[in-house]
Amino acid sequence: MKIIMLGAPGAGKGTQAKKIAAKYQIPHISTGDIFRANIKKGTELGNKAKTYMDQGLLVPDELVCDLVVDRVKQEDCANGYVLDGFPRTIPQAESLQSALKALGESIDYAINIEVPDENIVNRMGGRRACPACGATYHKENIPPKIAGICDVCGAKLILRDDDKPETVKKRLDVYHDQTQPLIDFYTAEKVLVEVDGTQPMDTVFEAICKILGA
Numbered sequence: 707m708k709i710i711m712l713g714a715p716g717a718g719k720g721t722q723a724k725k726i727a728a729k730y731q732i733p734h735i736s737t738g739d740i741f742r743a744n745i746k747k748g749t750e751l752g753n754k755a756k757t758y759m760d761q762g763l764l765v766p767d768e769l770v771c772d773l774v775v776d777r778v779k780q781e782d783c784a785n786g787y788v789l790d791g792f793p794r795t796i797p798q799a800e801s802l803q804s805a806l807k808a809l810g811e812s813i814d815y816a817i818n819i820e821v822p823d824e825n826i827v828n829r830m831g832g833r834r835a836c837p838a839c840g841a842t843y844h845k846e847n848i849p850p851k852i853a854g855i856c857d858v859c860g861a862k863l864i865l866r867d868d869d870k871p872e873t874v875k876k877r878l879d880v881y882h883d884q885t886q887p888l889i890d891f892y893t894a895e896k897v898l899v900e901v902d903g904t905q906p907m908d909t910v911f912e913a914i915c916k917i918l919g920a
């Protein structure tokens with residue numbers, strides 16, 4: 707069960723990836739975790755990645771792919787894995803595909819969690835953060851006891867720049883530019899499946915389990 711997760715930032719794909727990993731007992735693999743693990747261990751690939759990151763440069767597609775492929779070759783991935791946050795671009799998808807092909811493997815499912823942009827803008831716009839202690843809230847889902855005030859420390863809550871509608875819209879534009887080609891790519895590979903991400907989290911997960919056949 708080799709799975710890729712697609713979905714806009716804020717669509718809940720990280721949450722679903724973790725739930726899939728837990729239920730099917732397969733590793734949840736995020737590129738951030740792989741980078742950190744390799745840099746910590748000082749592997750050759752990790753050191754290479756670090757030289758780019760130290761200069762504030764993006765790690766090249768080839769190297770990211772090498773790190774991912776190195777990870778999925780490990781024993782705990784024998785029954786499959788969930789890739790979260792990779793591939794993000796067509797060159798990454800192509801290099802992943804050819805690297806897997808060399809191992810006689812391929813991706814089984816690319817799960818696209820669909821949430822309309824305006825829903826994501828609303829979700830993010832409802833977030834509130836405490837500038838003093840870092841606690842986070844949501845106006846509807848996790849409201850503080852007193853509106854606008856942190857439960858933990860009593861400070862005034864703020865809407866972070868990252869969660870402001872104009873910032874979220876910009877991020878979504880970038881996402882759509884990069885991801886639409888990926889959706890086309892995995893559709894052509896006949897592995898793309900779509901799930902309605904506007905439903906409650908547990909309903910989304912049930913829909914995914916149905917697709918995965920359990």
Ligand SMILES: [Zn+2]
Pocket residue numbers: 836837838839840841856857858859860861
């Ligand atoms: Zn606080």
